[in-house]
Amino acid sequence: MTRRDSYWAEGPLPETPSPQSSPAPWGTTRVVGTRRPRIDAYERVSGTAVYPSDVVLPGMLYGAILRCPHAHALVKRVDASRAEGMPGVRAVMTGRSKVADLDWPYSRRDHSKLFDPHCRHEGEAVAAVAADTPQQAADALRAIQVDYEVLPFVADERDAVAAGAPKIRDGGNLAGEPEVSERGDVAKGFAEADVVLERSYRCAYEIHAPMECHGCVARWDGNRLTVWESTQGVFRIQATLAGMLHLPLTDVRVIGHYMGGGFGSKLQAGKYTVIASLLARVTARPVKLFLSRQETMLCVGNRPGAEIRLKAGVKKDGTLTAFELSSLTSPGAYEVGAGLLDWLARDLYTCPNVRTESRVAFINAGPARPMRAPGHPQGAWALEQMIDELAEAIQMDPVELRLRNVPKVSQARGGKPYTSTGLARCLEEGAKAFGWSEARKKQQQNGRYRRGVGSAACLWIAGGGGPPSTVIVKLFADGSVNLNMGASDIGTGTKSVMAMVVSEELGVNPDQIRVENADTATTQFATPSGGSKTVPTESPAVRDAAIAVKKQLLALVAEEKGWDPADLELDGQAVVSRTDPQRRLPFAEISRLQRQRVIVGVGYRGPNPEDAVVNPFAAQFCEVEVDTNTGEVRVLRFLGAHDSGRVLNRLTYDNQVFGGITMGIGFGLTEERVLDRRQTGKMLNANLHSYRMPTALDVPADMVSLPIELGDTECNTTGAKGLGEPVTIPTAAAIANAVHDAVGVRVTDTPITPSRLIGLLAVAHKEG
Amino acid sequence: MARDRNRTDKPGKGVTRRGFLGTVGAGAVAAVTGLPRPGEAVPEITEPKGMVETALSINGRMHRLLVEPRWTLLFVLREQMGITGTKIGCARGECGACTVLMDGSPRYACMTLALEAQGHEITTVEGLMDGEELGDVQQAFVEEDAFQCGYCTAGQVVAAQGLLAANPSPTVDEIRAGMAGNLCRCGAYVHIFRAVERAAKGRGKGGGR
Ligand code: FES
């Protein structure tokens, strides 16, 4: 996997036929764009939604995995004899078990064994058990004796590239040559600048920590395997299992109707998925294997932290002349992708001379997985603070400096135009709605509590979606509808949004639409939900399927009644004439429909425009209050102005904006994976108590979502671009800029903890 | 600030979820960290000392059960009884996904042994329903879209129910404090605040249950 494609599917993708319709953009809409509670809200608040971790099957056993307690070690001997005889224990599996002798693909380019004797990170799987109860399984794990040869470790990418560092991969600690990108001439650019600044930034590693831990329930019927997995993409899980277990795809059914969050960490199968399947196979019983919270924090993904050095030049009039960025990051011990730190520097602002150099080093830590806008929040942390500093140096408002450098084309892609770019309007209208200029003109503050405001902007490299996608819409004789699509609803409201698209085309109330999704046996192929591409991928296919139904229905009525099909449309539960109010045929009176009982429409996703780039854009604004006695930062209010194309459901849209900001507050203020860099290499805060995610007390009640809709008619047939990633990209940088505005201190490292800030304030005080 | 659900102190003068664990000290935290430390002796294996008979009152109905003394209320609800509305997010009192009402007050079911629940009224999210109808807090969560993935939601709804029972018309800051024992990684907090406000207003008009 290249560093850049982590959010995209691996392996061959099915090609889908071209859509059968190329509808004009919607004009005024009845349903699309309104605020509507979700169609599956009842299930989610009543407790009746069955999440994979809720599945309880007759005769089900519980699986558990013994994990390496060291950051780096060789397994010398595993003695499981005692565990095998313990009460309730049905199976014990180690690296020596024949069935478990499998290669585990960490990515297309890197792999280990399922139980690899060379454990390159704390938490690597060493053995597994299945028992009647989870308590018995835990007892059995404790009874397994493992002799380890503990090896020297590297717990920080800076240590990995230092002279004399222990070598943790045969090829050395660097994952390939540095990736360099270059345009123009940076030396010339810096020479032309009136101000040149150079700064170092550091971002901590983040953990996805979805509320539902990773895991699955596996059950065999003969040679057919069914897996309920907490996942963002059932078809990806199916492909991995079928490949590793040598099963036909049709014999692997993966179900993921509901799932408790993923944020990129559940785009792929885990070792646990395969282990649960193997345990179920050898015991001939269903096996439930869910990781503990601690295991999830060690083993199933993180957002790579980064060292970023950024040099930038600007003229007095606000013209950016050059960016030079170098970065060092780590995906853990395997090559699973850790990149895009430089994308914003390359593409967000007009700048003729840009050079970036990205280095990736291995460390003894769990593998990274894509996390909500890989690389981008880290890149924004550096770039958007730098823009603020440049603006200050040339005495220009930072929003104004950004506005002067809004690009019309994607410079990182050789000047391809964007289908639409709302960056300028996000900045302008966001600033206005926030009251930016008034808030900036505040009084000199001297007290203990100081307030400041900050802003930051972004784009997201993807967010346009694309093929393949196949969707089926069925209209029943009574006018109710079934929508069948493979995509997972990971909490973003996909099901509800798609029902609204169907409703818009067919005139059926969204409450009369049932969605069947995320089941490899009964729904159509879809790529995993992630990368802000689910809505722009699926909604055009859904619209195409609904139009296919509509066309059939109108043709049927035209034939039955001898009316002109071109004159007909749907209204409520009836076919009506556009010109003759007398012509109206309720569904119940369409005799062919009543005999046929159902009309089936199939829809496909067409390609994106070839000569243009589809990206979402955003600007966020916030106000903070700093307690100068303690260094605590309180976020008082936030505004997110987002150009993600057409808003399909305003209620879930706003929720997504606030959720992304909330996660960004965590990145900026509280979250940090702490590894014991010197003594053990182990993670010191692998729990939700000391790994601090934002609580209700950490987010302001005052959040505003301001959609910027430009009417993008080029990107796809619904005009929707992705939203899930951009909402979290600029947040932390905006907070850092607000902190600087409040107390005059630049915090270049995440998170801005009280101790970090109070230390910087003390230094500033001394020097000041 | 938030209070730890499982302290016996009167609500209101508690400590935060984080503060509570902090005061217990690093030793206690390390003890439940799970993975054995290098060089740690193999622990004695406790054979289950047989099952104990118990009777639990859950959502107004008595259930007679055999449980192991070490089983938590959460485990018994979800894995033994199939009452799975209550979720598991950490199993160690850090997230609130498992929040139930015990005699009307929110409590983490993962930190409560099943045997401790004996003699108390346990209410789960399922118990807030009126047949197939949603309760008023649940309905408010629907209308304000106070969730995304929905996994923390049962805990949030139950916590809100407990909060409103103790304080029928909370201010926004009281809502924030009252809900601070329930993490939501999707970050639906702003909508959760609005949902709790909506439910409180509804009750003020005599609409609640
Ligand atoms: S599962 Fe009980 S608090 Fe997390």
Ligand code: FES
């Ligand atoms: S809704 Fe997903 S964790 Fe709260």
